[in-house]
Amino acid sequence: MQHTLENTQSPVDAAICSRRSMRAFTAQAVARADLEHILEVASRAPSGTNCQPWKVYVLQGATRDALVHRVCAAHDALRADPSLAEQYKEEYDYYPQKWVSPYIDRRRENGWGLYGLLGIGKGDRDQMHLQHQRNFRFFDAPVGLMFTVDRAMGRGSLVDYGCFLQSIMVAARGMGLHTCPQAAWNGFSSIVLPLIAAGPDEMLVCGMSLGYADESALVNTFDTPRVPVKDFTHWLD
Ligand SMILES: Cc1cc2nc3c(=O)[nH]c(=O)nc-3n(C[C@H](O)[C@H](O)[C@H](O)COP(=O)(O)O)c2cc1C
Known part of the structure; x- marks a missing residue:
């Protein structure tokens, strides 16, 4: 029998x-032991010459709430006064400066698909702002993670980071937890980094929400497609 995602027996695939x-x-709290376990598992991620360039900040309680408060206020202020954008710049280009096909098409499909599911129309800027701002509330998750990398490191460390982040997200599934990786925080690193007391040598890689998913929430039914293997793979025999 051919293995498919539907009939896979592998717990790793699952x-x-x-x-x-x-x-x-x-709002269900996440046990500290579970968080430590997830991070310990993820620390087994590979990295070039075993550099392990990751540094993790776990935000809960009052610290989490203070960050949410500060960044939501900045997000609102930025909307009211776009000239503030100078203060809120990403430190590295997560996305390209100039979008090209097919990525821009997939990005649009993703964005409008999510807003469409939530009944947010193209002209509804207030609702778009509020939905985007849910990023800065960690989508109500009780745990927010922030990831930094030493500025001295090269671009390869971001490749290592991808392995680490995916390992966290998969290990979280093993504990019945869910996640949302978030580059949305990157534009607000001028607020995030001082609040988590990161050193001047640290650059924000991204944030992540972690907790128990609200299974009744419409937004969590959002299903994203994937390009078939044959369309991104070249078999060179
Ligand atoms: C590094 C990274 C950053 C992301 N940033 C955000 C974000 O800021 N906000 C958000 O809602 N989703 C974010 N996503 C989630 C992507 O939109 C999502 O992975 C993609 O649409 C595929 O959907 P899936 O994760 O449900 O499979 C991010 C994903 C990654 C890997």
């Missing part, structure tokens, strides 16, 4: 394929 970006979480 953990990977059950991961989705969840954008609504319950």
Whole structure:
């Protein structure tokens, strides 16, 4: 029998394929031991010459709430006064300066698909702003993670980071938890980095929401397609 994602027997496949970006979480607390376990598992991620360039900040309670408050206020202020954008710049280009096909098409499909599911129309800028701002509330997750890398490191460390981040997200599935990786925070690193007391040598890689998914939330039914293997693979025999 040919293995498909539907009939796979592999628990590894199941953990990977059950991961989705969840954008609504319950208030249920996450046990410290579970967080430590996830990070310990993820620390087994590979990295070039075993550099392990990751540094993780776990935000909960009052610290999490203070960050949410500060960044939501900045997000609102930025909307009211776009000239503030100078203060809120990403430190590295997560996305390209100039978009090209097919990526721009997939990006649009993703964005409008999510807003469409939520009944947010193209002209509804208030609702778009509020939905985007849910990023800065960690989608109500009780745990927010921030990831930094030493500025001295090269671009390869971001490749290593991808392995680490995916390992966290998959290990979280093993504990019945869900996640949403978030580059949205990167523009607000001038607020995030001082608040988490990161050193001047640290650059924000991204954030992540972690918790128990709200299974009743419409937003969590959002299903994202994938390009078939044959369309991104070249077999050179
Ligand atoms: C590094 C990274 C950053 C992301 N940033 C955001 C973000 O800021 N906000 C958000 O809602 N989703 C974010 N996503 C989630 C993507 O939109 C999502 O992975 C993609 O649409 C595929 O959907 P899936 O994760 O449910 O499979 C990010 C994903 C990655 C890997």
